[in-house]
Amino acid sequence: xxxxxxxxxxxxxxxxxxxxxxxxxxxxxxxxxxxxxxxxxxxxxxxxxxxxxxxxxxxxxxxxxxxxxxxxxxxxxxxxxxxxxxxxxxxxxxxxxxxxxxxxxxxxxxxxxxxxxxxxxxxxxxxxxxxxxxxxxxxxxxxxxxxxxxxxxxxxxxxxxxxxxxxxxxxxxxxxxxxxxxxxxxxxxxxxxxxxxxxxxxxxxxxxxxxxxxxxxxxxxxxxxxxxxxxxxxxxxxxxxxxxxxxxxxxxxxxxxxxxxxxxxxxxxxxxxxxxxxxxxxxxxxxxxxxxxxxxxxxxxxxxxxxxxxxxxxxxxxxxxxxxxxxxxxxxxxxxxxxxxxxxxxxxxxxxxxxxxxxxxxxxxxxxxxxxxxxxxxxxxxxxxxxxxxxxxxxxxxxxxxxxxxxxxxxxxxx
Amino acid sequence: xxxxxxxxxxxxxxxxxxxxxxxxxxxxxxxxxxxxxxxxxxxxxxxxxxxxxxxxxxxxxxxxxxxxxxxxxxxxxxxxxxxxxxxxxxxxxxxxxxxxxxxxxxxxxxxxxxxxxxxxxxxxxxxxxxxxxxxxxxxxxxxxxxxxxxxxxxxxxxxxxxxxxxxxxxxxxxxxxxxxxxxxxxxxxxxxxxxxxxxxxxxxxxxxxxxxxxxxxxxxxxxxxxxxxxxxxxxxxxxxxxxxxxxxxxxxxxxxxxxxxxxxxxxxxxxxxxxxxxxxxxxxxxxxxxxxxxxxxxxxxxxxxxxxxxxxxxxxxxxxxxxxxxxxxxxxxxxxxxxxxxxxxxxxxxxxxxxxxxxxxxxxxxxxxxxxxxxxxxxxxxxxxxxxxxxxxxxxxxxxxxxxxxxxxxxxxxxxxxxxxxxx
Numbered sequence: 001x002x003x004x005x006x007x008x009x010x011x012x013x014x015x016x017x018x019x020x021x022x023x024x025x026x027x028x029x030x031x032x033x034x035x036x037x038x039x040x041x042x043x044x045x046x047x048x049x050x051x052x053x054x055x056x057x058x059x060x061x062x063x064x065x066x067x068x069x070x071x072x073x074x075x076x077x078x079x080x081x082x083x084x085x086x087x088x089x090x091x092x093x094x095x096x097x098x099x100x101x102x103x104x105x106x107x108x109x110x111x112x113x114x115x116x117x118x119x120x121x122x123x124x125x126x127x128x129x130x131x132x133x134x135x136x137x138x139x140x141x142x143x144x145x146x147x148x149x150x151x152x153x154x155x156x157x158x159x160x161x162x163x164x165x166x167x168x169x170x171x172x173x174x175x176x177x178x179x180x181x182x183x184x185x186x187x188x189x190x191x192x193x194x195x196x197x198x199x200x201x202x203x204x205x206x207x208x209x210x211x212x213x214x215x216x217x218x219x220x221x222x223x224x225x226x227x228x229x230x231x232x233x234x235x236x237x238x239x240x241x242x243x244x245x246x247x248x249x250x251x252x253x254x255x256x257x258x259x260x261x262x263x264x265x266x267x268x269x270x271x272x273x274x275x276x277x278x279x280x281x282x283x284x285x286x287x288x289x290x291x292x293x294x295x296x297x298x299x300x301x302x303x304x305x306x307x308x309x310x311x312x313x314x315x316x317x318x319x320x321x322x323x324x325x326x327x328x329x330x331x332x333x334x335x336x337x338x339x340x341x342x343x344x345x346x347x348x349x350x351x352x353x354x355x356x357x358x359x360x361x362x363x364x365x366x367x368x369x370x371x372x373x374x375x376x377x378x379x380x381x382x383x384x385x386x387x388x389x390x391x392x393x394x395x396x397x398x399x400x401x402x403x404x405x406x407x408x409x410x411x412x413x414x415x
Numbered sequence: 416x417x418x419x420x421x422x423x424x425x426x427x428x429x430x431x432x433x434x435x436x437x438x439x440x441x442x443x444x445x446x447x448x449x450x451x452x453x454x455x456x457x458x459x460x461x462x463x464x465x466x467x468x469x470x471x472x473x474x475x476x477x478x479x480x481x482x483x484x485x486x487x488x489x490x491x492x493x494x495x496x497x498x499x500x501x502x503x504x505x506x507x508x509x510x511x512x513x514x515x516x517x518x519x520x521x522x523x524x525x526x527x528x529x530x531x532x533x534x535x536x537x538x539x540x541x542x543x544x545x546x547x548x549x550x551x552x553x554x555x556x557x558x559x560x561x562x563x564x565x566x567x568x569x570x571x572x573x574x575x576x577x578x579x580x581x582x583x584x585x586x587x588x589x590x591x592x593x594x595x596x597x598x599x600x601x602x603x604x605x606x607x608x609x610x611x612x613x614x615x616x617x618x619x620x621x622x623x624x625x626x627x628x629x630x631x632x633x634x635x636x637x638x639x640x641x642x643x644x645x646x647x648x649x650x651x652x653x654x655x656x657x658x659x660x661x662x663x664x665x666x667x668x669x670x671x672x673x674x675x676x677x678x679x680x681x682x683x684x685x686x687x688x689x690x691x692x693x694x695x696x697x698x699x700x701x702x703x704x705x706x707x708x709x710x711x712x713x714x715x716x717x718x719x720x721x722x723x724x725x726x727x728x729x730x731x732x733x734x735x736x737x738x739x740x741x742x743x744x745x746x747x748x749x750x751x752x753x754x755x756x757x758x759x760x761x762x763x764x765x766x767x768x769x770x771x772x773x774x775x776x777x778x779x780x781x782x783x784x785x786x787x788x789x790x791x792x793x794x795x796x797x798x799x800x801x802x803x804x805x806x807x808x809x810x811x812x813x814x815x816x817x818x819x820x821x822x823x824x825x826x827x828x829x830x831x832x833x834x835x836x837x838x839x
Contacts, residue, residue: 014526052803054771054780054820096821098776231752250544317819357799 004035007322011183016393016400019298020339023327033312038320039304039313044309044331044351047323051356055306058358060320061094062185063087067192086195087171089238089244093358094179100357102232103243107361110223116364119154123372124151128415131380135412140381142405147259151369155251158365159244160212160219165204172201172370173252176245180398182301182322191402198245206315220247247362255366257296257401258287260374264405265290265341266374267386272343276378282343283371289343290370292335292354298400300354325351326400376415383410417442419731420502420510421764423518424656426456426476426717427724429699435482443673444484445510445749447502449519449658452543458717460546461568462749465575467554471547479515492519495665497690514731517662517674517695518681518724520656523717526563531625537649540568549650553579556754557648560584561636563622565592567748570605570654574750577612584615584644585634589834596757597793599832600767601781604774604795605750607804612751635683648792655715657699667693669792671838673701673713680727696720696727705741706809707760707790710747716746747798753777754799757804758792767831768815771800771822780804804817 006026006281010019026032026042033039041047050056064086068075092103125318130146140146152170156163175197178184185191209225211350214224221244228234235243276282308315315321328351330338335345353360360366379386387406394403419435421428424446433443448454463469487510494503501509508601523539526532536557540551553560553576560576562569565587576583583594588633591602592609610616621639628634636644659669667690668675668683674695680702681689695702697720703709714723719742726740747756764783772779772794780800783791788811792804806814815828 049803052799052802055804055817057821098772098778098822101797103777154462305821306817 004033006032007034007038007040008036009371010324011397012182013393013395013397014393016397017325017390019397019400020330023324023330025096026327027331029313031313033313035407038301038322039315040322040324041262041310042324042326042327044334047325047328048349049139049310050321050323051351051358052300053308053356055304055308056302056321057096057305058094058100058302059074059090059096060185060301060303061090061179061397062191064195065192066195066299068250070363080119085238086198088121089236089242091242093246097357098392103235103239103377104361105231105232106224106235107202107220107243107247110220110227111231111361111364115158115220117366119158119365120368120372122141122157123150123154123369124376126153127372127376131412132415135414137385137412138409139178140384140407140409140412142263142377142407143256143260143402144404145265145406146373146377147256149172150259151251151255151365151371154365154369156218158251159247160221161208168204168209169201169248169252172197173249176249177202177253177396177399180297180300181396182320182398201245201281205244206237209237209240209244225256253399254296254362255369258290258366258370259398260402260405261294261296262287262290262370263296263377264375264386264391264402266378266386267407268389272341273378273384276374280379283375284367285343286374288348288350289341291327291350294343295326295329295350296399296401297352297354297360299320299324299398301398323351325354340387380415381407381409382413384408417513418511419444419514419516420512420669420713421446421516421518422502423516423520423697423698423699424450424454424486424488425518425520425720426454427520427700427727428518429454429476429478429518430552430721430724431518431694431696431728432482432484433478434725435516436480436482436728437439437730438729440728440732442507442513444482446482446514446532447486447487447490447492447504447510449489450542451489453488455543457541460543461540461571461638462575463480464591465544465550465553466570467550471543471550474543489633492661495662495667496668497665497667497693513692515693516727516731517693517699518720518727519658519661520658521698522744523568523651524656525654526625528624531633532651533587533631534625534627534646534649535630535711537625537633537651540572540649541655543744549763551571552648553581554782557581559644559646559648560648560650561586561644561646562650562652562765563636564652564654565606565616566595566652566654567593567620569611569650571748573609573614573758574612575613576753577609582613582615584607584617584636584646586617586620586638586644588619588621590832592616593616594834595623596761597831598702598764598783599834600829601774605755608751608753608777621824655698656784659699659714661779673699675711676702678703678705678709680723680730680740693731694727696723698725701721702740704744704760705739706743706811712744712760714744716744718742718745741809743805745805753796754798755795756793756801757793758801759783759789759808761791761831761833764790764831766814766828768826768828770804770816770826771820771823772797773824782807782816783812784816784828786806787814788812789814789816 030043030046062085212222212225216226302321304315353363384407391402454476490504493505525543560583562585573585593602623639677689680694682693698715701713745758766784780794780798789807794801
C-alpha cells in the first residue's frame with residue numbers, strides 16, 4: 001500500500017524543486033487513491049490508457065457560483081443566468097465532445113501554415129532584438145528577460161491583441177492559470193478570485209472582438225469572429241471569449257516554463273549546450289527531451305464518468321483523476337535510464353503535450369519559440385553561469401517552472 | 416548463398432523484403448513484379464490522384480531499409496514448382512529459391528461480359544496505370560460518370576467525381592452502399608452523405624449491359640429495370656480477385672479467395688501440411704486470425720500488408736520467436752470530406768451501438784458486437800476515439816460496451832443490417 005499523501009507532497013511548494021523522487025514512489029502503484037479521494041495515474045501505461053478512455057471527462061471545473069451581493073435582482077435573476085453562461089461556455093480544455101471538437105476545429109482552421117511560418121520567422125527576430133537590448137549586461141534572467149516576453153509577444157501577434165495592451169494581462173494570466181491547480185479549484189475564495197479575473201479579461205475581450213468584427217485584420221481573432229469554418233456553426237460570442245482567453249493564458253504560462261526548463265537542463269549539462277552551439281540542428285531533439293524530462297505541464301485533472309477498472313484498482317464514477325504526465329515521462333518501463341537527460345535517446349513517446357482529444361493545440365508554437373530561444377542563447381551568451389542552483393520556483397505544481405533563472409554572463413555576442 | 420525470392424512487388428512484398436534484411440538476412444534477394452513499376456502506394460489512387468492533387472507517378476513507396484535486391488519487374492509469375500524450388504515466369508524463365516514470399520495481392524474484378532469489358536471508356540481501378548487512365552478520362556470532363564458497385568472504391572470514386580464537380584451515378588445492387596462491410600444501418604449514413612453531395616444513387620439496382628457506339632466506346636448502360644444511363648465513362652468497382660492462378664499445380668491450398676497459411680504465416684499444401692520454405696502476406700494470404708477464434712481471413716488492408724509483410728519477412732529470415740501475427744485488422748477511407756476508420760472485422764455481427772457522438776452530426780463512433788463480444792469499431796471523423804475501442808476488440812470485451820463515455824447518448828443495440836449469407 002503506497003503512501004496516500006504522496007500527491008499532497010507533490011503539491012507542497014517545499015517539493016517544487018524536485019518532485020521526481022515522489023513520482024517514482026507514486027509509480028509503484030500505477031493508479032493510487034489519495035487520502036482526499038482523488039486518484040493519481042502515474043505510470044506511462046495507465047496515463048496513456050486514461051488519456052484515450054472514452055469514460056474520462058475534461059469537465060472538471062466546479063459549477064460557477066458568483067458571490068451574492070445582497071441585491072435580490074442580481075442575486076436571484078442576474079447571478080443564476082451569468083453562472084449558467086459561465087458553466088456552458090468554458091474554455092475547450094475543460095469541455096468534452098461534441099462542443100470541444102467544434103471549438104478546437106475552429107481554432108485549428110485559423111492555425112494556418114502561413115501564420116505558423118510567419119511567426120516562426122518572427123520569433124527569431126524577436127529573440128535577437130531582446131538579446132541586442134541586453135548587449136551590455138553581465139547578468140541575464142532567462143525567465144523575465146526572454147522566456148516570458150517571447151511567447152507573450154507571439155501569442156498576441158497570433159491572436160491580434162495590441163502589444164501595448166499586453167502588460168495588463170501579465171497578472172491576469174498568472175491568476176487564470178491557477179485554474180489548473182487542484183488546490184485553487186478546491187478553495188472557494190481562490191476560485192472566486194479566479195472568476196473575477198475571468199470577468200475582467202472577458203470585458204476586455206468583448207471590446208476587442210467588437211473591434212475585430214468592425215475592422216477585421218489578418219489575425220486569428222478576426223478569423224474566428226468573422227469567418228468561421230465551413231460546415232460548422234460560427235462560434236458564439238461567449239465561446240469566442242473563452243477560447244481567446246484560453247489561448248492567451250496558454251501562451252503566457254506554458255512556453256515560459258519550456259524555455260526556462262530547457263535552459264536549466266542545458267546549464268546542468270554544459271556539454272549539451274556546447275553541442276547545440278556548434279550544431280543548431282540539435283534543437284528539436286533537445287526540446288522533445290525537455291518535454292519528456294522536465295515538462296512545463298506536469299499533470300492534468302480529469303473526471304471519471306463511470307467506474308473505470310485499472311488493474312487492481314477501480315476508479316469510481318465521479319472521482320477526479322490526476323494524469324501525472326511528468327511521471328509517465330520518467331517511467332523506466334518505457335524509457336531506458338529515464339532520469340537521465342539524453343536528447344539522443346531513440347523513440348521518445350513522451351506525454352509532455354498530453355495526448356488523445358486534448359493534445360496541445362499550441363505544440364508547434366512552443367516548439368519553434370523554444371528553438372529560436374535556445375539556439376540564440378547557445379550562440380550568443382558568452383560564458384553563462386547559473387547564479388543559483390536550484391533556481392527559485394513559481395508556486396504552481398501543475399504548471400511548474402523557475403520563477404527566475406539568473407545567469408552571470410561574460411557578455412552577449414552580436415547576432 | 417541462400418536466395419530469398421519475393422513474388423509480388425507491392426506494399427507487402429516490399430515491406431517483407433525490408434524486414435528480412437533488417438532481421439539480418441544476408442543472402443540473395445529477388446523481387447518479382449508483374450507491373451513495370453517499383454512498388455507504389457495504392458490508397459491515393461482512388462482519392463487525390465483522381466482529383467489531380469497527386470500525380471500517379473508520385474506514389475512510389477520509399478525504401479525504408481537498404482535492400483540490395485535484384486528486381487524482375489514487368490514479368491509476372493506463371494507457375495510454382497515446389498519439387499524443384501523454382502518460380503516460373505511468363506517468359507519461361509525459372510527463378511530458383513531457397514525461401515519464397517508470396518505477395519501477389521489481388522486485382523480488380525472485371526466487368527463479367529468480356530466483350531463489353533473491352534469497350535473504350537470502361538475502367539477498373541487497382542493499379543497506378545488504371546488510376547492514370549481514369550484521371551485522364553475524368554479530367555476530360557465526361558458528361559456523366561457511372562460507377563458500378565458501392566463498395567469503398569466505388570464510393571471514393573463517386574466522391575472524387577463530385578470533388579471535380581462531375582455528374583456521377585452510382586449503381587449498387589444491395590440495399591445501400593458499403594452494406595457488406597458496415598451493414599445497412601451505417602451504410603445508409605454513408606449513402607446520405609453522398610446523396611447530399613449530389614451523387615445520383617441507384618440502390619437495389621443492377622446494370623444489365625453496357626452499350627457502345629460504332630467505334631466501340633461505351634455510350635450508355637442499361638439497367639435491369641429497363642432504364643438507361645447515358646455515360647461515356649464507366650468505373651467497374653465490383654471488388655477484387657486474389658492473384659492465385661499461378662499456383663495451379665503447385666500442390667498448395669488456394670482458391671480465388673487466397674492461399675491458405677498456418678498460424679505462423681507459412682503456406683499450407685492441399686494435405687494441410689505447412690511448407691516452411693514459403694510464407695505469404697498481404698491481400699493474397701488467408702490465415703487463421705487469433706482474435707477471431709482462428710477463422711481464416713484474407714485482408715485487403717494497407718496496414719495489414721505492412722505488418723504481415725514484415726512478419727513474413729522476419730519469419731523467412733529465420734528470426735526466431737516472432738510471436739504469431741495478431742494485429743487487429745484496420746483500414747480507413749476518406750470520401751466526401753469524411754474520414755472513416757475501422758478496427759476489427761464486422762463479419763457475423765449481430766448488434767450495433769452508437770457508442771459516442773451522433774450520426775446526425777457526422778461525427779460518431781459505432782461498435783459492432785457478435786454473441787456478446789465486441790468485434791469491430793468504426794469512427795466517422797472522430798479517429799481519436801478509436802484506439803480505446805480497438806483495444807476492446809483485441810480483448811474481446813463484452814458487448815454492448817461501456818456506459819458512461821463522454822458525448823454518449825442512450826446505448827441502444829441496433830440491428831446492423833448485414834445481408835444474409837446467400838445474398839452476399
